[in-house]
Amino acid sequence: MNFEEIWAFLGRNPMLSLALAGITVALVYTELMRAFRGFKGLRPAELTALINREDALVVDLRPSAEFEKGHIPGSKNVQMAQFDPENKALAKAKSLPVVAVCKAGMTAVDAAKRLRKAGFEKVYVLEGGIGAWQQADLPLAKGRGK
Structure with missing residues (x-):
């Protein structure tokens, strides 16, 4: 699977793409908050x-x-x-x-x-x-x- 195929899949599945983006943002946010919480x-x-x-x-x-x-x-x-x-x-x-x-x-x-x-x-x-x-x-x- 190459980048073009992935891009085409994401274009055909906008809801999955949106869900993946949301989950990625949530994970990054959670890890950043954990890193800077002070304990x-x-x-x-x-x-x-x-x-x-x-x-x-x-x-x-x-x-x-x-x-x-x-x-x-x-x-x-x-x-x-x-x-x-x-x-x-x-x-x-x-x-x-x-x-x-x-x-x-x-x-x-x-x-x-x-x-x-x-x-x-x-x-x-x-x-x-x-x-x-x-x-x-x-x-x-x-x-x-x-």
């Missing part, structure tokens, strides 16, 4: 390494009942409604990597943006949330935690 997404194995190597602070933003049923060992539970990156207790963690965790990874993005805005430099989000952690067969601690 990085981590897979469960990467989070484990970060905890072990750099003593990362893991902030679990899920409701306490969900947290108590199972959470990443050593994580701190903070409700999103009470999440305050300017809190004095968090100030000492500004030099540490901070990882936001939620159920599926969406709430954590908002928390990560707030952490970056508050001056935290090493901010991460667990991609896929606690569900991804469970799918990776990594251990969960039960109870209130630390």
Whole structure:
């Protein structure tokens, strides 16, 4: 297949061409936004390494009942409604990597943006949330935690 055949196909199928252009623009936009958002997404194995190597602070933003049923060992539970990156207790963690965790990874993005805005430099989000952690067969601690 050469360029002329592709061009002819696109000319014969304007709706497919438009859909392809739209999807391409959406993908480029998504990747650009991800690159400039100021924090990085981590897979469960990467989070484990970060905890072990750099003593990362893991902030679990899920409701306490969900947290108590199972959470990443050593994580701190903070409700999103009470999440305050300017809190004095968090100030000492500004030099540490901070990882936001939620159920599926969406709430954590908002928390990560707030952490970056508050001056935290090493901010991460667990991609896929606690569900991804469970799918990776990594251990969960039960109870209130630390």
